[in-house]
Amino acid sequence: MIVFGDAAEHFVLVAAALFTIGAVGFLVRRNVLVQLMSIELMLNAANLALVSYNRLHATEMTGHVFAFFVIAVAAAEASVGLAIALTFYRLRSSVYSDEADTLRH
Amino acid sequence: MTWWSTLFAVSPLVVVALGALLLMLAEALGRPAPAADGAVVTDVGSGRAGELGIGSAVVLFAGGVFALSLWMVGPEALPGAEGLAPYFIVDRFSAFFGVMLCLGGGLSALLGGGYLDEHGIDRSEFFPLLLWATLGAMALAGAGDLLTLFVALETMSIGVYAMVGLRRNGRAIEAALKYFLLGGFAGALTLFGAALLYGATGHTDLAGIGASVGTIGQPGSTVPAGLVLVAMALVVSGLLFKVAAVPFHMWTPDAYEGAPTPATTFMAVAVKCAAFAILLRVLFGAFADERVASWGTGWPPVLAVLAVATMTVGNLIAGRQESVKRMLAYSSIAHAGYALLGVVAAMRSGMGQASVLFYLLAYTVSTVGAFGALILCGRRGAEAVSYEDLAGIGRRHPVVALAFSLFLVSLAGIPATAGFFGKLGVFLAAIDAELYVLAVVGLLNSFLGAYYYLRVLVYMYMREPSPNAPRAVPMRSGQVGVAIAVAALLVVWWGLFPLSIGADVTAAGSAPMAR
Numbered sequence: 197m198i199v200f201g202d203a204a205e206h207f208v209l210v211a212a213a214l215f216t217i218g219a220v221g222f223l224v225r226r227n228v229l230v231q232l233m234s235i236e237l238m239l240n241a242a243n244l245a246l247v248s249y250n251r252l253h254a255t256e257m258t259g260h261v262f263a264f265f266v267i268a269v270a271a272a273e274a275s276v277g278l279a280i281a282l283t284f285y286r287l288r289s290s291v292y293s294d295e296a297d298t299l300r301h
Numbered sequence: 302m303t304w305w306s307t308l309f310a311v312s313p314l315v316v317v318a319l320g321a322l323l324l325m326l327a328e329a330l331g332r333p334a335p336a337a338d339g340a341v342v343t344d345v346g347s348g349r350a351g352e353l354g355i356g357s358a359v360v361l362f363a364g365g366v367f368a369l370s371l372w373m374v375g376p377e378a379l380p381g382a383e384g385l386a387p388y389f390i391v392d393r394f395s396a397f398f399g400v401m402l403c404l405g406g407g408l409s410a411l412l413g414g415g416y417l418d419e420h421g422i423d424r425s426e427f428f429p430l431l432l433w434a435t436l437g438a439m440a441l442a443g444a445g446d447l448l449t450l451f452v453a454l455e456t457m458s459i460g461v462y463a464m465v466g467l468r469r470n471g472r473a474i475e476a477a478l479k480y481f482l483l484g485g486f487a488g489a490l491t492l493f494g495a496a497l498l499y500g501a502t503g504h505t506d507l508a509g510i511g512a513s514v515g516t517i518g519q520p521g522s523t524v525p526a527g528l529v530l531v532a533m534a535l536v537v538s539g540l541l542f543k544v545a546a547v548p549f550h551m552w553t554p555d556a557y558e559g560a561p562t563p564a565t566t567f568m569a570v571a572v573k574c575a576a577f578a579i580l581l582r583v584l585f586g587a588f589a590d591e592r593v594a595s596w597g598t599g600w601p602p603v604l605a606v607l608a609v610a611t612m613t614v615g616n617l618i619a620g621r622q623e624s625v626k627r628m629l630a631y632s633s634i635a636h637a638g639y640a641l642l643g644v645v646a647a648m649r650s651g652m653g654q655a656s657v658l659f660y661l662l663a664y665t666v667s668t669v670g671a672f673g674a675l676i677l678c679g680r681r682g683a684e685a686v687s688y689e690d691l692a693g694i695g696r697r698h699p700v701v702a703l704a705f706s707l708f709l710v711s712l713a714g715i716p717a718t719a720g721f722f723g724k725l726g727v728f729l730a731a732i733d734a735e736l737y738v739l740a741v742v743g744l745l746n747s748f749l750g751a752y753y754y755l756r757v758l759v760y761m762y763m764r765e766p767s768p769n770a771p772r773a774v775p776m777r778s779g780q781v782g783v784a785i786a787v788a789a790l791l792v793v794w795w796g797l798f799p800l801s802i803g804a805d806v807t808a809a810g811s812a813p814m815a816r
Contacts (some may be wrong), residue, residue: 208500211496215489215493219486219489219490220487222482222486228478228482230481231692232485235482235485235486235489235771238486238489238490238492238493239488239489239492241493242489242493242495242496243496245493245496245497245500246496246499247498249500252500252503252623253499253503254763258448258505259496259499261448262447262448262495262499264494265448265451265452266451266492269451269452269455272455272459273455273459273485273488274388276459276462276463276481277462277481277482278461279466279689280466280474280477280478280481282396283466283469283474283616284474284475284478287469287470287471287474288471292626293478293479293482296475296478296479297475298471298472299472299475299476299479299554299555299558299559
């Protein structure tokens with residue numbers, strides 16, 4: 197596959213697999229914490245892709261720098277997400293997004 | 302003196318950021334101290350939200366004034382502005398969105414001040430969150446690089462997640478949970494698409510990506526077309542989540558209904574406008590090459606289908622709602638459809654982008670006004686939610702009802718309001734781009750939309766509340782009143798004299814989207 201180049205190919209395939217696992221996990225599971233972990237998995241898959249693609253475009257470090265920004269943003273997002281999940285658990289004694297069903301007609 | 306003009310180029314963002322820091326300090330230091338002698342403090346925090354609301358509105362309007370002065374000076378004339386590209390593009394497009402987002406955010410802050418005080422919600426972190434989210438939105442509108450795009454998108458979104466979950470009751474937390482999960486998912490899609498784009502082209506700046514995409518199919522090109530296609534689909538679907546287009550609209554009604562109304566206003570106004578700004582930048586900065594942006598191949602036919610689906614689904618379901626707030630949520634989905642129509646038309650028509658910008662401007666003021674009027678119709682413990690709650694308000698509180706009617710008429714697109722010219726511009730752009738079917742579908746849809754907006758008017762003016770139902774008593778709030786007055790003035794002004802800003806909108810819409 198010329199698409200991924202020689203060196204980066206395998207890493208990117210792993211990244212794509214991780215991303216797919218994350219996306220499927222998000223869509224299939226109803227446990228809020230697992231869904232949160234799935235989102236993190238997707239973000240980390242993107243990180244892996246960024247870092248390994250940097251081997252193809254090795255003149256600049258763009259991919260590496262991008263990955264650092266993503267790590268910081270992911271941490272912020274996880275903290276807000278956990279706070280929301282925690283409050284939801286306090287109110288409903290449940291961590292299943294199925295039970296978030298009062299806003300429906 | 303280059304650094305001075307660079308500072309001026311980013312002054313709208315700097316003003317909002319400094320204001321947010323100051324407001325966080327004021328919010329933390331201004332917390333009422335617990336009574337020392339164990340006495341019960343009965344009046345904790347009353348009036349604080351109002352003051353912080355005025356403070357943040359002042360900050361945001363100051364940011365808007367700086368954006369306006371940037372517009373007056375002309376971003377092209379600034380020597381230092383080029384140095385910020387591609388991470389932050391200073392052009393007429395971002396200055397225009399700076400003004401629009403500061404206006405929408407500032408008016409939402411005024412609504413927030415009145416609303417939080419009236420409903421006794423002592424959560425003044427609302428205002429710093431609103432300022433940071435507006436900062437993210439402004440940065441998003443100027444983003445010319447995938448890195449800035451992602452960071453600004455998340456800055457905006459994370460603030461809004463917290464604003465939605467402000468009230469710790471079941472409905473608000475449920476809304477925040479849904480919005481957070483789907484928003485995080487959408488953000489991850491965009492990010493993975495961005496990573497693939499970087500891999501395929503070696504660039505993260507939109508202009509570089511655009512140049513690489515342009516070489517596809519030429520001899521010697523190393524850009525893999527399939528990978529670019531997948532990446533484009535991922536990035537664009539993540540952004541369509543934020544503008545609440547079908548089929549990525551599922552979170553919208555729940556999040557809009559469960560959130561406190563000022564947060565709903567902010568989501569409907571600032572988040573949607575900023576998402577459209579970056580959608581335009583991505584599509585016409587990175588994917589403007591005719592291999593991916595012509596009617597035969599590429600994104601325009603897909604987006605056209607989504608635009609039609611968005612406006613039709615939004616309008617059809619909005620008509621069946623019993624809650625006015627939920628109706629406005631579906632109507633905001635429908636409006637995203639009309640604006641998407643303009644985006645598609647911009648592929649072939651020079652006036653397409655300008656029509657989207659004017660549409661968003663008209664939508665901003667009308668929506669802020671409509672939610673403001675809805676806030677004004679309710680009291681502590683008795684928020685106006687359903688159509689029944691509004692029955693008879695036209696006779697008992699004529700001014701509130703008149704303002705509400707004006708904004709709904711503008712949202713419906715009836716002449717002599719800003720909303721009419723917004724729709725007219727989009728449809729004319731579609732005709733200019735020879736997309737006649739789309740223009741007709743849009744027109745039919747606006748008739749469909751008029752039904753449920755006018756239904757509110759029917760309830761306000763022609764129905765009386767049932768004898769034992771609680772009567773809606775409008776709250777009194779100077780801040781909400783001011784916000785509604787400003788919005789009403791702009792709706793009428795742009796409805797009577799749309800050409801007064803026609804040249805400005807055209808100038809903003811014809812700026813190159815990436816450099």
